[in-house]
Amino acid sequence: MAGREEIALTAHLMRRAGFGAPRGEIEELAERSYEDVVELLLNPQDQPDADMDTLYRYHPMAEQTLTVLTGQVNWLYRMVTTGRPLQEKMALFWHHVFATGNSKVESVYQMLKQVQLFRECGMGNYRDLLVRLAQDPAMLYWLDQNENHKRSPNENWGRELLELFSMGTSNYTEKDVFECSRAFTGWTLGVKIYEPLCGPCPWPFEFHPEDHDVGVKSFLGHEGRFDGEDVIDVIVQQPACHRFIMRHLYNFFVADEPQVPAWPIEPPRDPDAIRELCGVFVESDYEMTPVLRFLFNASFFKEAQYQKVRNPAEVVAGTLRLTGDMNAPDPRWGDLVNQTGYMGQSLLDPPSVEGWHTGKEWINSGVLINRVNFMADQVRNADLPGVRDIVERVAASNGHGMTPEHLVDECLDLLGPLEVKEGTRAELVEQAGAAGPIELETEAGYNDFSNRVEEMMALIAGTREYQFG
Amino acid sequence: MITTAAAGRAWHFSHALGRPTNEHNGKTGGYRYPVDLAVAPDDILYVLSRGLGTKTAFYDFGRIGKTTLDEEHLGDFARREFTWPAGIATSQDDRVFVTDEWEHHVAIFPTDVVYPFPEFNPDGERIGQWGEAGSEPGQLSRPSGIEFDADDNVYIVDSGNDRVQKFTKDGEYILGWGGSGSEPGQFDRPWGMTIDSEGFVYVADWGNNRVQKFTPGGEFALSFEGTKDDGGDLSHPANVAVDSDGDVYVTDWGNLRVQIYEPNGDVITALYGDAVKLSKAGEYIIRRDSSTIVAFRQVKDLTPMGRFERPTGIEIDHQDRVIVCDTRGRLQVYAKDKAFVAPELKAELL
Numbered sequence: 121m122a123g124r125e126e127i128a129l130t131a132h133l134m135r136r137a138g139f140g141a142p143r144g145e146i147e148e149l150a151e152r153s154y155e156d157v158v159e160l161l162l163n164p165q166d167q168p169d170a171d172m173d174t175l176y177r178y179h180p181m182a183e184q185t186l187t188v189l190t191g192q193v194n195w196l197y198r199m200v201t202t203g204r205p206l207q208e209k210m211a212l213f214w215h216h217v218f219a220t221g222n223s224k225v226e227s228v229y230q231m232l233k234q235v236q237l238f239r240e241c242g243m244g245n246y247r248d249l250l251v252r253l254a255q256d257p258a259m260l261y262w263l264d265q266n267e268n269h270k271r272s273p274n275e276n277w278g279r280e281l282l283e284l285f286s287m288g289t290s291n292y293t294e295k296d297v298f299e300c301s302r303a304f305t306g307w308t309l310g311v312k313i314y315e316p317l318c319g320p321c322p323w324p325f326e327f328h329p330e331d332h333d334v335g336v337k338s339f340l341g342h343e344g345r346f347d348g349e350d351v352i353d354v355i356v357q358q359p360a361c362h363r364f365i366m367r368h369l370y371n372f373f374v375a376d377e378p379q380v381p382a383w384p385i386e387p388p389r390d391p392d393a394i395r396e397l398c399g400v401f402v403e404s405d406y407e408m409t410p411v412l413r414f415l416f417n418a419s420f421f422k423e424a425q426y427q428k429v430r431n432p433a434e435v436v437a438g439t440l441r442l443t444g445d446m447n448a449p450d451p452r453w454g455d456l457v458n459q460t461g462y463m464g465q466s467l468l469d470p471p472s473v474e475g476w477h478t479g480k481e482w483i484n485s486g487v488l489i490n491r492v493n494f495m496a497d498q499v500r501n502a503d504l505p506g507v508r509d510i511v512e513r514v515a516a517s518n519g520h521g522m523t524p525e526h527l528v529d530e531c532l533d534l535l536g537p538l539e540v541k542e543g544t545r546a547e548l549v550e551q552a553g554a555a556g557p558i559e560l561e562t563e564a565g566y567n568d569f570s571n572r573v574e575e576m577m578a579l580i581a582g583t584r585e586y587q588f589g
Numbered sequence: 590m591i592t593t594a595a596a597g598r599a600w601h602f603s604h605a606l607g608r609p610t611n612e613h614n615g616k617t618g619g620y621r622y623p624v625d626l627a628v629a630p631d632d633i634l635y636v637l638s639r640g641l642g643t644k645t646a647f648y649d650f651g652r653i654g655k656t657t658l659d660e661e662h663l664g665d666f667a668r669r670e671f672t673w674p675a676g677i678a679t680s681q682d683d684r685v686f687v688t689d690e691w692e693h694h695v696a697i698f699p700t701d702v703v704y705p706f707p708e709f710n711p712d713g714e715r716i717g718q719w720g721e722a723g724s725e726p727g728q729l730s731r732p733s734g735i736e737f738d739a740d741d742n743v744y745i746v747d748s749g750n751d752r753v754q755k756f757t758k759d760g761e762y763i764l765g766w767g768g769s770g771s772e773p774g775q776f777d778r779p780w781g782m783t784i785d786s787e788g789f790v791y792v793a794d795w796g797n798n799r800v801q802k803f804t805p806g807g808e809f810a811l812s813f814e815g816t817k818d819d820g821g822d823l824s825h826p827a828n829v830a831v832d833s834d835g836d837v838y839v840t841d842w843g844n845l846r847v848q849i850y851e852p853n854g855d856v857i858t859a860l861y862g863d864a865v866k867l868s869k870a871g872e873y874i875i876r877r878d879s880s881t882i883v884a885f886r887q888v889k890d891l892t893p894m895g896r897f898e899r900p901t902g903i904e905i906d907h908q909d910r911v912i913v914c915d916t917r918g919r920l921q922v923y924a925k926d927k928a929f930v931a932p933e934l935k936a937e938l939l
Contacts, residue, residue, distance in 0.1 A: 180622040311887045317871040319609045319917030321893045454643020
């Protein structure tokens with residue numbers, strides 16, 4: 121049996137590199153070496169994918185999506201049921217970085233294709249991912265590439281490619297933006313078929329050579345008859361690009377950084393970590409998997425437990441994985457999928473190309489109530505297998521000598537392991553003992569104990585500490 | 590004309606019906622994730638829309654659409670009656686029976702009352718219902734495919750229990766067979782079914798990637814699984830139909846095609862969907878907006894638009910026309926040419 125430290129570290133890894141896991145799975149993984157578990161996560165092809173066929177059979181709306189909500193069912197179902205959690209987490213990471221919104225794209229079907237691109241290529245080569253992204257129809261439309269013509273360049277894509285997708289502000293000039301945009305002229309999409317006529321049809325990427333500016337461009341100190349791929353080749357060589365993407369990675373997987381617009385003026389929380397990550401990134405020729413391997417095995421990652429406010433997708437998917445709820449098609453998906461939106465993260469529809477502000481900005485008085493209510497409703501539902509399992513584990517942990525202190529400590533352990541401030545713990549203990557002594561010998565006593573465990577978990581879900589992951 | 594020809598037969602694409610919508614009136618209309626259909630003796634189509642399969646404010650997307658084959662949308666009924674509607678069949682006394690996979694029962698409706706969009710009867714529209722959840726003989730778990738035999742008894746694919754059961758139309762249990770597994774006579778989450786003119790029962794064995802044929806009493810007779818030399822095996826077949834010649838049509842859900850077999854199980858050919866011309870409903874919508882017409886005319890390749898996206902229900906009408914539910918929100922219709930002679934091209938044209 122793995123010790124508490126190994127379990128805590130494995131749980132940390134599974135929360136960050138995935139969407140958490142029930143205690144039984146954590147304990148099973150903790151029996152292996154930590155490095156082995158990292159390798160499992162880094163090789164999703166060896167793990168079972170989510171059973172999407174079953175979802176599509178019972179919920180065809182999740183495949184032939186016509187609304188954001190049905191698209192969100194598709195993605196959230198994957199997050200909850202996938203055997204490849206890191207692959208899905210990387211898809212979410214790139215959705216944060218390359219934020220594209222259905223509010224303008226107006227094709228959830230095409231948005232899901234972009235997410236599939238992140239799923240397939242998100243752990244691969246960053247340079248190749250940028251090229252695929254530059255040809256992704258949803259992105260082309262989102263950033264007006266279809267309006268970027270040889271004789272009238274539109275700078276939207278070119279600007280965001282540099283500002284938000286690769287280098288960050290202050291690392292290029294306005295001329296670079298213009299030249300970059302020229303290089304991508306002619307990269308466009310074919311005519312879209314109106315979805316209300318016959319449902320979604322894939323949008324085609326098209327290259328129109330007659331609309332491509334073949335002239336010489338001067339870009340980031342390089343000169344030539346660049347096209348889009350050439351420009352991307354120049355971008356990925358820039359140290360600013362390495363720092364920018366690695367800081368994103370740190371912010372998403374390790375610890376909360378300031379919001380992206382502040383990066384030019386606020387140094388990274390851990391400059392050494394960023395530097396080390398950049399080194400691996402460059403050395404591996406911009407492959408993401410070696411970078412992730414380094415990151416998850418680094419001491420700065422292992423020491424960063426509970427240093428990040430969980431984003432709403434992590435809250436919802438993580439809670440459902442913990443409780444064992446919604447791991448199959450279910451009519452409740454229609455309502456449940458609204459939860460991330462209520463908490464401030466409408467998947468497939470970020471507020472702008474800048475994506476979501478993260479960290480403490482996930483929390484305000486309104487969404488905090490939604491977070492806590494959702495988690496509390498789940499963890500006090502004794503019909504759910506994960507909740508029953510926790511109640512049984514708490515009961516088995518100390519037999520008939522159960523005290524309020526023990527009940528609280530066991531619940532904190534099984535929900536994390538989570539450490540809370542002494543004052544918080546004292547209040548929890550007081551609440552656990554408020555209804556008198558705990559006894560498990562009679563059926564009525566056990567039922568009362570079960571209710572207390574469920575209530576305790578609901579209270580823990582409302583603590584400050586539990587908002588972190 | 591788009592024609593698929595093989596083995597002295599041909600299937601000419603005829604037309605598409607409907608579009609993805611919750612709306613339904615005389616000029617325009619369609620289906621929201623059509624999952625099955627039934628052809629009444631008067632050739633009226635009853636198309637079952639799955640809807641969102643959720644209990645949200647939009648659960649009235651699931652419903653039954655009444656349509657003629659030349660696409661006159663006669664109206665809808667049974668809005669707000671279902672959670673997971675799965676199969677539909679008409680009885681000889683002109684009632685519509687629908688299975689609901691979530692509620693584990695069969696609901697019965699009259700066919701002579703329709704409601705203009707978005708109306709429905711708040712007091713409920715079903716005139717009958719039977720079935721209870723469970724795994725005992727006569728109980729149901731995720732009932733899906735449903736079909737009446739010549740005696741007006743009804744067979745139901747009891748998908749959650751991996752079996753087929755036969756009932757009177759009043760729900761009295763007659764017989765059943767099956768079990769979980771992949772051996773002949775066993776099933777893995779079967780879906781749709783049909784009965785041929787001789788009473789043989791065909792079941793789409795979704796999880797086992799095959800269609801099984803049984804005698805009316807449940808004796809295994811034959812398995813249809815595709816062949817390696819014709820695009821691979823079936824992938825999650827959803828439903829099956831048999832025409833008057835005994836040719837067998839399988840909606841090959843996972844492969845996005847309709848696979849056609851000889852009665853003995855040999856593969857003939859496959860249909861992939863050819864609706865490159867809009868349905869009447871689609872035409873009606875596009876004509877309301879000139880910019881959409883202009884854009885549509887600029888589409889270079891309409892082939893993707895014509896393809897099936899998850900074919901589900903399938904039926905043969907009384908003239909051997911093949912009608913396929915396409916999850917895109919439409920039906921596609923093919924006319925069978927039983928004695929097709931391929932045109933001979935002169936050598937100088939080859």
